[in-house]
Amino acid sequence: MSALSTRLRHALGTLVLLGIIASAVPASAQQAAPPPPAQSSQSSPLIDPDALAVNEQTLLGDFSRVEGSILIPNTRERVLIQPAGRLWDYFHEVLLRPIALIVIFGMVALLAIAYLAMGRLRISAGRSGKRMQRFSAFERFSHWLTATSFIVLALTGLNITFGKVALRPLIGPDAFSTVSQYAKYIHNYVSFAFVAGLVLIAAMWMKQNIPRKMDITWLKEGGGLIGSKHPTAGRFNAGQKMIFWFVVGAGAAAAISGYLLIFPFYVTNIAGMQVAQVVHSLLAAAFVAVILAHIYIGTLGMEGAFEAMGTGSVDFNWAKQHHRAWVEEEVAKGHLPQPTLSATPAE
Numbered sequence: 001m002s003a004l005s006t007r008l009r010h011a012l013g014t015l016v017l018l019g020i021i022a023s024a025v026p027a028s029a030q031q032a033a034p035p036p037p038a039q040s041s042q043s044s045p046l047i048d049p050d051a052l053a054v055n056e057q058t059l060l061g062d063f064s065r066v067e068g069s070i071l072i073p074n075t076r077e078r079v080l081i082q083p084a085g086r087l088w089d090y091f092h093e094v095l096l097r098p099i100a101l102i103v104i105f106g107m108v109a110l111l112a113i114a115y116l117a118m119g120r121l122r123i124s125a126g127r128s129g130k131r132m133q134r135f136s137a138f139e140r141f142s143h144w145l146t147a148t149s150f151i152v153l154a155l156t157g158l159n160i161t162f163g164k165v166a167l168r169p170l171i172g173p174d175a176f177s178t179v180s181q182y183a184k185y186i187h188n189y190v191s192f193a194f195v196a197g198l199v200l201i202a203a204m205w206m207k208q209n210i211p212r213k214m215d216i217t218w219l220k221e222g223g224g225l226i227g228s229k230h231p232t233a234g235r236f237n238a239g240q241k242m243i244f245w246f247v248v249g250a251g252a253a254a255a256i257s258g259y260l261l262i263f264p265f266y267v268t269n270i271a272g273m274q275v276a277q278v279v280h281s282l283l284a285a286a287f288v289a290v291i292l293a294h295i296y297i298g299t300l301g302m303e304g305a306f307e308a309m310g311t312g313s314v315d316f317n318w319a320k321q322h323h324r325a326w327v328e329e330e331v332a333k334g335h336l337p338q339p340t341l342s343a344t345p346a347e
């Protein structure tokens, strides 16, 4: 009996509550709803807050963000219009492609001119036939980890910049959408391999890339590229040191700006992410250009250079021509027999 009366009291309570809500809703709905257009000008003193009353240009020009009011606690959802997004859109859709094209193809043109003007830099004494160890297996692993992940990042990243105009017309929108989706996943995940390679490279080679006095002479003498001199260098010459510091700096900046985009809103707001995207994309173009120069010197531009990273060893005459101070240091450390420093006949 008491259970029945309790249930009756609950049912009655619920009915009363529903009644209150039902009578309140139309009243609040009337308050929120705009007055009917035909009567608004005559019977209501309210200003119509639509495009007739508000000049859009003034609105967008005067405020960096247009926010509404919402009841859910997520404040980010309040942003209705963010005019700075148009500026970013202009950068991404209009400015970025020509800038990136000029930077990348400018470098390709420079390298082509260098090749035509100077040809391949030969081992002037010819090959000695004797080899000396230049890079350990672990050093080569770290280098190739960074290099292969860089190439994957560059290709999948450049698809974001150029794919819409270069690839979509060729393969159609459906295939392009699938390719881009996978390319984006690959870009995100391969970034971790790139960062791992970068950390290894930085840790292994930082000390040997600190500038020395002889680097200034090397630079003054054009690194042996200009004129017939072969300026001496340690294990890394000034040109390689510049590439090293660029890779470490630009790699770190690419990683930071990239992770700000992969993990949105953890550290920055939308404006911060726009800056990160601009930094990331411009840096990427410069990075590709610099690495193209690095690849050129390591392959086409200089005889005997690729072997260092390919097999780990170099021809002895190559080492003496390009890194004489390093050979001397290796002899001093007892890593090479003393007579190897004397002239080595070509075979």
Ligand code: HEM
Pocket (backbone or CB within 6 Å): 092, 096, 150, 153, 154, 156, 157, 158, 159, 160, 161, 162, 184, 187, 188, 191, 192, 194, 195, 251, 254, 255, 256, 257, 258, 259, 261, 262, 277, 280, 281, 284, 285, 287, 288
């Ligand atoms: C190191 C870690 C890196 C991370 C975490 C990373 C992450 C990202 C992210 C999240 C985007 C935006 C993708 C989107 O719009 O949906 C992006 C774009 C891009 N990334 Fe990376 N990236 C990294 C390294 C690199 C490197 C080394 C390159 C080298 C060339 C590169 C080239 C690009 C390019 C060209 C874009 C497209 C820019 C655009 O047009 O908007 N990224 N990256």
